[in-house]
Amino acid sequence: MAKLRTGRQKYYNIFAHFYDLFIKMHSHNYGEETRKFLVDSAQLEKKRHPRVLDICSGTGSVVLAFSRSLPDSTAVGYDFALGMLYKAKEKDLAGKTQFINGDAARLPFADDCFDVVCCSHALYELKNQVRTEALLEMRRVVKPDGRVLIMEHEVPKKRLIKMLFYVRMLSMGPADSREFVKQGTAPFEKIFTHVSLSHTPSGKSKLISCRKQ
Template identity: 40%
Template sequence: MNLRKSYRKAYYNLFSHMYDKFVELHSRDRRQRLRDWLVEMANLKPEDRVLDICTGTGAVAIKALNATRERAFVVGVDFSRGMLSRAREKSRKVNWVQADVTLLPFKDNSFDVVFCAYGFYELKDREKYLALKEICRVLKPSGKFLIMEHEEPKHPIIKLLYRIRLATIGSLSSKKFIKRELEIISQFFQKVDKILSFSGNSKIIIAEGPRP
């Protein structure tokens, strides 16, 4: 594992104790509503097999399980043991798996829906490509991948702060990806759409039909 990735993992292990509180205070709970919107956009069916990558403390995975009245088979993957411990405290009904998104420990064609909330842009560009390949492999041919991320801020100062955050997490290269995100994701999926949140600060990218 490279140094930046080990740093990111250590950061999240440490941060896991206050992550939920931080998100709640920082976003005044807007992020929870945005995550509800993300899960709604997937139109989950009770029999679906759902994977939430970069699951962190499991917010999206748990919402997905609840949206199907606990009938779907839901897996949450993260490489941080600390974040997964917090997730496990919240639900024992989701299957929590410690793994790296660039090497998913699942068989081909095993999921109907893959989610990733506020985790994709933190990956280095090479990791993003490897993760996209893995997501396509584990998705069924009719499956879809939904990404939720912050839209790059327009205001110059906020944009600078946003870039500083990407840099501290070791992912400044993400700005190249962000500029061409739809074009790059289209290399992996047949249909790609982007929807902005009401405020315009967040977005959902829906990618359907993984390319073989």
């Protein structure tokens, strides 16, 4: 297990050099629109000094969107790949976003300390048990009145694009990633009290909004 984890870290450390280009090609210029939708869905504009945690933050696009939209916020990007975090820090020109290296299933934060915890297009890449543990950790660290926001890919409707989509699932995620993406809100309803589903304006991604109370 440790060897597999180390191998995946090395993969993402290398992938970090091409990650932003890959996402730009994959999202077809919908990336900024998607991030805005996620930030708006957090509903933090009226909250003073909100605290935001972005799990599996990659090169920081989402956590930096929160940081720029909410100047008085404390925004934390959290990822297990140092290569991703180095790229994120390079993009943080204001130098006000925190970046922490660690395991999504073992968050080094106190209970009930974040107003929003989010994870964008990454949860499907975690193995089943690790994914569940990560969700339990997200529930633990979010405030009682806070939100956990999970952005995931929507399954394409066109046959060819759907086939390519599943090929990508198999190549980048564990064996159950395809089933996880198809399940909708079911995996989240086992952990959170209130769960709702919405879609980005492009329809290419879905947002699962979760609350523990």
